[in-house]
Amino acid sequence: MSELALEAEKFDAADELAPLRDRFVLDGVVYLDGNSLGALPAVVPDRVADVVRRQWGELRIRSWDESGWWTAPERIGDRIAPLVGAAPGQIVVGDSTSVNVFKALVAAVRMADEAGEGRSEILVDATTFPTDGYLASSAARLTGHTLCAVTPAEVPAALSERTAAVLLNHVDYRTGRLHDLPGLTAAIHAAGALAVWDLCHSAGALPVGLDEHGVDLAVGCTYKYLNGGPGSPAYLYVRQELQSRFDSPLPGWNSHTDPFGMSPSYAPAPGALRGRVGTPDILSMLALEAALEVWDGVSVAAVRAKSLALTDFFLRCVRAYTEPGRVESVTPERHEERGSQVALRCPDAGAVMKRLISRGVVGDFRHPDVLRFGFTPLYVGFAETERAARILAEELA
Amino acid sequence: MSELALEAEKFDAADELAPLRDRFVLDGVVYLDGNSLGALPAVVPDRVADVVRRQWGELRIRSWDESGWWTAPERIGDRIAPLVGAAPGQIVVGDSTSVNVFKALVAAVRMADEAGEGRSEILVDATTFPTDGYLASSAARLTGHTLCAVTPAEVPAALSERTAAVLLNHVDYRTGRLHDLPGLTAAIHAAGALAVWDLCHSAGALPVGLDEHGVDLAVGCTYKYLNGGPGSPAYLYVRQELQSRFDSPLPGWNSHTDPFGMSPSYAPAPGALRGRVGTPDILSMLALEAALEVWDGVSVAAVRAKSLALTDFFLRCVRAYTEPGRVESVTPERHEERGSQVALRCPDAGAVMKRLISRGVVGDFRHPDVLRFGFTPLYVGFAETERAARILAEELA
Numbered sequence: 196m197s198e199l200a201l202e203a204e205k206f207d208a209a210d211e212l213a214p215l216r217d218r219f220v221l222d223g224v225v226y227l228d229g230n231s232l233g234a235l236p237a238v239v240p241d242r243v244a245d246v247v248r249r250q251w252g253e254l255r256i257r258s259w260d261e262s263g264w265w266t267a268p269e270r271i272g273d274r275i276a277p278l279v280g281a282a283p284g285q286i287v288v289g290d291s292t293s294v295n296v297f298k299a300l301v302a303a304v305r306m307a308d309e310a311g312e313g314r315s316e317i318l319v320d321a322t323t324f325p326t327d328g329y330l331a332s333s334a335a336r337l338t339g340h341t342l343c344a345v346t347p348a349e350v351p352a353a354l355s356e357r358t359a360a361v362l363l364n365h366v367d368y369r370t371g372r373l374h375d376l377p378g379l380t381a382a383i384h385a386a387g388a389l390a391v392w393d394l395c396h397s398a399g400a401l402p403v404g405l406d407e408h409g410v411d412l413a414v415g416c417t418y419k420y421l422n423g424g425p426g427s428p429a430y431l432y433v434r435q436e437l438q439s440r441f442d443s444p445l446p447g448w449n450s451h452t453d454p455f456g457m458s459p460s461y462a463p464a465p466g467a468l469r470g471r472v473g474t475p476d477i478l479s480m481l482a483l484e485a486a487l488e489v490w491d492g493v494s495v496a497a498v499r500a501k502s503l504a505l506t507d508f509f510l511r512c513v514r515a516y517t518e519p520g521r522v523e524s525v526t527p528e529r530h531e532e533r534g535s536q537v538a539l540r541c542p543d544a545g546a547v548m549k550r551l552i553s554r555g556v557v558g559d560f561r562h563p564d565v566l567r568f569g570f571t572p573l574y575v576g577f578a579e580t581e582r583a584a585r586i587l588a589e590e591l592a
Numbered sequence: 593m594s595e596l597a598l599e600a601e602k603f604d605a606a607d608e609l610a611p612l613r614d615r616f617v618l619d620g621v622v623y624l625d626g627n628s629l630g631a632l633p634a635v636v637p638d639r640v641a642d643v644v645r646r647q648w649g650e651l652r653i654r655s656w657d658e659s660g661w662w663t664a665p666e667r668i669g670d671r672i673a674p675l676v677g678a679a680p681g682q683i684v685v686g687d688s689t690s691v692n693v694f695k696a697l698v699a700a701v702r703m704a705d706e707a708g709e710g711r712s713e714i715l716v717d718a719t720t721f722p723t724d725g726y727l728a729s730s731a732a733r734l735t736g737h738t739l740c741a742v743t744p745a746e747v748p749a750a751l752s753e754r755t756a757a758v759l760l761n762h763v764d765y766r767t768g769r770l771h772d773l774p775g776l777t778a779a780i781h782a783a784g785a786l787a788v789w790d791l792c793h794s795a796g797a798l799p800v801g802l803d804e805h806g807v808d809l810a811v812g813c814t815y816k817y818l819n820g821g822p823g824s825p826a827y828l829y830v831r832q833e834l835q836s837r838f839d840s841p842l843p844g845w846n847s848h849t850d851p852f853g854m855s856p857s858y859a860p861a862p863g864a865l866r867g868r869v870g871t872p873d874i875l876s877m878l879a880l881e882a883a884l885e886v887w888d889g890v891s892v893a894a895v896r897a898k899s900l901a902l903t904d905f906f907l908r909c910v911r912a913y914t915e916p917g918r919v920e921s922v923t924p925e926r927h928e929e930r931g932s933q934v935a936l937r938c939p940d941a942g943a944v945m946k947r948l949i950s951r952g953v954v955g956d957f958r959h960p961d962v963l964r965f966g967f968t969p970l971y972v973g974f975a976e977t978e979r980a981a982r983i984l985a986e987e988l989a
Contacts, residue, residue, distance in 0.1 A: 220649040228653045235649035243644050243875065244637065251821055252617045252632035256625045256954065264822055291870025293844035294691060301734075321856065326845035326870060329858040333841050337698075337734040344856065369854075416871070424648055425661055425874035444730055447690035448723035457766075457959055459718065459741065461726040473688025473723060474813070476876040477822035478640070557653065562854055 206577035216574045218489040225579040227558045230536050230569025233422030242485035267480050274487045280404040287470045292429040293326045295414040300334040301444040303389040307359035314359035317342050323364040331362050347374040354386035366396035366534035371526040373534045377408040400535035401499045423483035431470040447472035501572035502535040512584030521591050536569040550590045556583045603974035613971045615886040622976040624955045627933050627966025630819030639882035664877050671884045677801035684867045689826040690723045692811040697731040698841040700786040704756035711756035714739050720761040744771040751783035763793035763931030768923040770931045774805040797932035798896045820880035828867040844869035898969035899932040909981030918988050933966045947987045953980045
């Protein structure tokens with residue numbers, strides 16, 4: 196057994212989060228793709244079966260009240276809240292991340308418009324997941340703003356009295372770079388603009404501190420580090436003080452103050468509810484609610500500590516096992532700049548990932564040359580991390 | 593046994609759709625609320641269990657390809673297509689009805705704008721389900737159009753060279769009135785405008801004929817007569833000839849022509865795919881796909897014939913059993929004006945419905961004074977229809 200393998204054993208033995216692995220359905224595969232689709236929490240199948248067979252099949256329409264379907268978006272929002280550093284009453288779950296980006300950004304520029312300072316520009320993270328840029332472009336077009344794409348590092352210099360809102364991604368989906376949410380939010384506020392953050396690649400992997408850092412609006416998906424299942428509904432955070440000014444571009448009956456009054460004129464509900472739109476997709480939503488139970492008693496700080504230990508260790512193993520120069524890490528070395536993934540560049544990344552997967556090490560490939568390995572501290576251990584690096588080195592040799 | 597009860601027995605014996613009831617999970621309840629939430633199709637629980645346990649739990653990320661997750665929105669759209677009279681390739685499933693109303697209406701006014709005729713007005717059905725009106729108002733505000741609410745009967749007179757698009761509901765959710773889709777669509781086209789139809793209360797209950805009548809865009813939910821489950825994803829129809837001009841206000845990565853190219857600039861996919869936005873909610877979506885199997889071998893014409901027979905019979909029973917003047921039907925007598933529900937007005941409707949439900953007859957109450965009874969021909973029979981009318985009469989007495 197190699198020295199690193201022995202070290203991995205020690206790490207695993209000392210890992211206080213190790214028992215959480217039993218809360219998931221896993222097999223012999225080294226699953227390093229939880230940053231794309233989280234593994235199945237063990238509690239989910241029976242819960243979903245109950246939702247289908249009893250709540251839908253037996254109670255039918257009564258479940259909107261009796262099984263708590265109607266209030267699920269805000270109830271599950273409150274369950275996510277502590278994971279992203281938010282007090283209750285500020286998050287609703289529903290729709291896709293894309294749709295929530297649209298709501299958040301249009302609402303943000305409307306708040307800026309309200310101030311009457313003629314702020315005409317939206318800044319968008321040029322390195323963000325593409326859908327955010329497409330929706331930002333649509334929001335700009337529909338609200339008559341100009342859109343300017345800049346890297347997060349360029350944001351401070353790009354901010355001006357013209358800036359209405361800035362849409363940024365907390366962790367770069369390709370490189371795994373963690374951006375400075377507190378610092379950038381403060382800079383955006385100093386310029387008098389609103390900060391909208393996309394938390395897809397950070398929520399559930401590291402402390403976000405939405406309330407602490409005064410983030411205005413935020414969105415995120417729930418199927419990565421929150422393990423909600425394929426395409427599980429996204430969420431929208433609206434800071435409490437801004438909720439009364441949240442003017443949604445998607446005002447559906449679910450955000451009406453009296454949804455069953457069936458009034459032809461729209462009157463928005465108070466609070467985070469204002470972010471709801473149409474009828475929530477209950478099966479996906481209640482699967483997510485069950486999935487969030489794996490967080491019971493888990494501290495995000497402990498998750499972050501293990502995440503950094505795992506990615507540090509993976510990088511060490513890769514360096515120890517792989518011929519120098521064969522791959523290049525594009526993931527920052529500094530902890531304060533690293534999310535919960537390692538991205539390695541090599542020209543034949545697509546072919547290498549296929550071979551890795553066939554050998555039971557599942558990461559993913561991002562066009563054109565990136566091998567992406569996500570580390571979900573709730574279920575990934577050190578021994579399998581060492582094994583992944585070893586098999587990777589064999590396939591790169 | 594009363595004469596009507598004997599007649600019901602004969603109807604049931606002659607009902608060629610009666611065996612379809614076995615495709616659903618039902619109990620002793622008379623379920624007349626399928627126009628709100630369809631009953632559970634028997635095939636769904638095992639299918640959902642497979643999606644959760646095997647597709648998500650074992651195959652995990654591989655299921656996007658191997659289990660056909662990625663292509664589900666258009667595949668399931670093609671499964672719905674024959675039920676609404678559409679050729680394949682024109683429907684995608686995803687998001688809520690509300691969100692699809694927004695996409696359809698903004699896209700419609702953009703198509704009208706393209707023609708350069710300065711059409712500045714959107715007409716919206718003043719009697720439609722409220723969410724359609726709220727979203728139409730948002731679409732008008734964001735695209736700089738004026739919004740004018742008129743009843744469907746007033747549409748022909750309200751149409752002018754200013755009209756860009758008209759959003760109408762096929763069946764009134766309160767009264768059950770069926771509007772003249774062919775005639776109104778033709779009138780809208782004659783005025784040079786685009787017709788957008790909401791099919792929530794007609795799809796699965798009666799022939800719609802989208803292609804035949806030249807409807808431009810349509811949306812609908814799938815949890816009523818299509819039995820897709822609580823909050824199951826909605827669908828969007830874009831007529832083939834218009835697809836290349838469909839300019840979505842919600843351009844997400846799922847509608848990009850090369851979604852995994854991760855390009856920062858948006859280039860829409862060809863075809864109905866253009867209506868997709870973000871990652872589809874797979875659990876809800878594949879439950880719907882399973883639910884649609886109950887339609888195998890079922891003709892929509894036969895469903896319509898039985899629907900009219902059921903509502904005719906229910907009205908006859910109510911009249912026979914109930915003291916004259918106690919309730920007033922607001923559902924049209926004429927078949928060509930009737931959807932698949934009966935709405936009865938009485939001042940104490942809320943209290944009456946509560947008592948009915950406690951006696952195992954489930955309809956619903958719509959503010960302020962409407963008792964609503966939906967008839968899903970796939971699983972509702974004549975004997976239980978007679979029983980519902982009898983118990984209703986007892987509760988009204």
